[in-house]
Amino acid sequence: MKKVILSMALVAFATVAFAQKKVVSSAEKNFKKGDLEVAISEVNAALENAETKDNPETTLLKAKILTKQYSLDSTNAMSTVETGRSALQNFNKAMEMSGNSKESKVGKEVNKEDLPDLPEVLRPYSLYTLKNQTFNKAAESYENEDIDMAYEFFNLMSEIDPTDTTAMFNAGYIANELGRYDDAKKQFITLIENKDYNKLSSYYLLIQIISAEDKNPEEAYKYVTRARADYPEDKTLSEFEVQLLLQMNKMEEAMASVKEALVDDPNNAGLLLRYGYLLEQSGDMAGALTEYKKSVEADPNFFEGNYYTGAIFLDQAREILAKINDLSDDEWEKNAPTMTKTAEGLYAEAVPYFERALSLKPDNVEIMEILFNIHSRLKNTSEVDKYNKMLVAKLGADWAEK
Known part of the structure; x- marks a missing residue:
């Protein structure tokens, strides 16, 4: 009797196991036919059953079904991304269940090559299919100016x-454009740890984010130091170094750094500007003016160079006018006319630099006001009228009273 009962139990067990295998088999048939909703329902049922849930081939089948769903989803929305990520998780789980062996039956299926022009019936819907389809969706989203989804x-x-450094850089670059700075930093930090990758652009963007967005010049300087060790000849990194040292108020180090950089790159407008700024901060106004003018000679369309040069001329003129006001009556009669003429000459010298700066940034009302005031001082009536009209157009008729 016991043998009969045992035999019946074994038969029942085998029947249940066979039934579950039939469910997996049916899911596979529906997957191949394209009945994906039925297929995913069946494979989910199999993954909940004790007899089939621990079979890596069942998990692999779910990954394939999800990959096919993902490929056919043309909405390219966040729900599409979630389907793709779920497929990836199931591919990874199937590999783990197979000891992460690429030589196992499952491992070979997961990593099966997928060529772009492969007919539908031969497509493996492997991890490579998932990657290729993801690239297509990223490119489509970017071309359609859906930048958020391109990032995703x-x-x-x-x-x-x-290992796909191009995808990683694209994700970081787009995240930076979107203001998703933590996401961007994550990608760029990963890239610069890759010994075989040309990481210069990643360094640039990472340093700028940490400096400008995180407002952490000390941390940014650490990456500049690493970057300069990797790319000692790069001139942009020299500029970053000087800029960060200025932000940290390390004037002596900044001065040494900018002088060293200018030896190799004497016509670098940005470095000349920073050298001028350092000289200005040290009180050497004549030296500062010389370097600012050099920056404009190196690049006539350098906005900051034109602006800073004009500003030095203005400061020098105002300083002379302030001294005139402090003169005694006797000194005033003797020196005021000459000093006034000198000040007006400095105002005149400032004009072309501010005009060039305004041509580079035509909506800059601050420079319009500067030029209005200079020409008022020099009694250039037509120029005063010109800049007044520009300011009225930008700020309204009562701009001078604001």
Whole structure:
């Protein structure tokens, strides 16, 4: 009797196991036919059953079904990304269940090559399919100016293949454009840890984010130091170094750094400007003016160079006028006319620099006001009228009273 009962139990067990295998088999048939909703429902049922849930081939089948759903989803929305990420998780789980062996049956299926022009019936819907489709969706989203989704797909692509530095850089670059600075930093930090990758652009963007957005010049300077060790000949990194030292008020180090950089790059407008600024901060106004003028000679369309040069001329003129006001009556009669003429000459010298600066930034009302005031001082009536009209157009008729 016991043998009969045992035999019946074994038969029942085998029947249940067979039934579950039939569910998996049905899911696979529906997957191939394209009945994906039925297929995913069946494979989910199999993954909940004790007899089939621990079979890596069942998990692999779910990954394939999800990949096919993902490929066919043309909405390219966040729900699409979630489907793709779920497919990736199931591919990874199937690999773990197979001891992460690429030589195992499952490992070979997960990593099966997928060529772009492969017919539908031959498409493996492997991890490579998932990656290729993700690239297509990222590119489509970017071309359609859906930048948020372009980031999501490039980010997913970098998760699918952590060795794909192009996907990683694209994700970081777009995240930076979107103001998702933490996401961008994560990508760029990963890239600069890659020994074989040309990481110069990643250094640039990472340093700028940490300096400008995080407002952490000390941390940014650490990355500049690393970057300069990797790329000692790069001139932009020299500029970053000087800029960060200025932000940290390390004037002596900044001065030494900018002088060293100018030896190799004497016509670098940005470095000349920073050298001028350092000289200005030290009180050497004549030296500062010389360097600012050099920066404009190096690059006539350098806004900051033109603006700073004009500003030095203005400061020098105002300083002379202030001294005139402090003269005694006797000194005033003797020196005021000459000093006034000198001041007006300095105002005149400032004009072309501010005019060039305004041509580079035509909506800058501050420079319009500066030029209005200079020409008022020099009694250039037509120029005064010109800049007044520009200011009225920008700020209204009562701009001078604001």
